[in-house]
Amino acid sequence: MLSKYALLFIFLPLHSLFFNLLTIGAAQPEKLFREYIGAEDTIVRFTDVPINPSVDFHFLLSFAIDYTDGAHPAPTNGDFRVYWDTKNLGSSQVSAIKAKHANVRVGMSLGGDTIGNNKPVYFHPTSIKSWLANAIHSITKIVTTYGLDGIDIDYEHFGSDPDTFAECIGGLIFYLKQNEIVSFTSIAPYEDDSVKPYYLALWRKYGHLIDYVNFQFYAYPRSTTVSQFLKYFDEQSFNYKGGQVLVSFGTDGSGGLSPQNGFFDACSELSKQGKLHGIFIWSADDSKKANFKYEKQSQDFLASQK
Structure with missing residues (x-):
């Protein structure tokens, strides 16, 4: 008895069959650009x-925070509140930018590094x-x-165990x-022994639900070279096996491989290898000072990929 797939091949027009075989055999390059926005006073x-x-564009509002004041790490209990600039990045602005640009989606990032006067934002639940x-x-x-489309997880301080x-x-x-x-989810880990076990524990059990x-990569030293960056990328692709690991740089003067020192050279090499899944930048707040020069360059680069 013929399977439904065999029947499909029989009745599918030859030109359609040829097109589908080509599509299956050739992975399409990702053209995803993401940017954190709203975390600074700017x-x-x-x-x-x-x-x-010509790219898929994600804004990530920064941040929604579950915060408890007091001696740290004070227990937190999942009561998230908005800490980004709601006057300029409110619901009406979200709907307006999505209506103007069909390729734009907007998510929010949870957690972040610090709040107020550099107080650490801890993940420390009273109970699961x-x-x-x-x-x-x-x-x-x-x-x-x-009217958001997704969430990003960016916890960097922990008062609980990884499980x-x-x-x-x-x-x-x-x-x-x-x-x-939500329609998409992502995580924002970095290479640090106080952070890594938490995200790897999450990935092992729930990685199939995490899109990006x-x-x-901007948490690595400023002295990072192109070859070191490619090595770091392969290491993290192994750690988050099967995931779409995005490359990144910061416009806040932080570390990692900067555009001036070869970031786009590294992107070209990853693209040749079929490993470039997208680019994200931390953050729009800092980039405004340079008139978003690298946002333009990043998107132009992605749009040019065949």
Whole structure:
């Protein structure tokens, strides 16, 4: 008895069959550009940032934070609140930029490094059950209020064990995707022994639900060379095996491989190898000072990939 796939080949026109075989055999290059926005005191608007219509563009609002004041690490319980500039990056601005640019989606990043006067933002739930219930409620409310498309996980300080982090964040991602509250999820790890175990624990159990790995390559030393960058990329692709690891740089004067020192040379090499999944920048707030020079260059580069 012929399978449904055999029947499909029989009735499919030859030109369509040939096209589909070509499509299956040749992986299409990713043209994804992502940018964090709203984390600094600088006033920056979506409309300030150049948007190339030939790329997929994600804004990541920074940040929604579950924060408890007091002695650190103070317990947190999943009650996320918005800490970005809602006057200039509010719900009306989100809907307007998405209406103007069909290739734009907007998400929010959870956690971040510090708040206020450099107070660390800790992940330190009182219990998995209560944290998850509160996080689902508060995140769903923010997503709905602002018309967002996804979430990014950028915790950098921890008062819990890696398994608790994996169960809380993984459970949140599972619920949001299962109920179609968000359409994409990502994580933003970096190479540090105090951070790495948490994201790897999350990846091992819930990696199939995570669309992108916004790896913070700008957390490496400023002395990073092109060859070292490519080595780092292969290492992180192994750690997050099967994931779409995005390359990155910061416009805040942080470390890593900068555009001036060969970032786009590294991107060209990764593109030749079929490994370039996209580029992200930290952050629009810092880039405004240079008139978004590297946002333009990054998107032009991605758009030129065949």
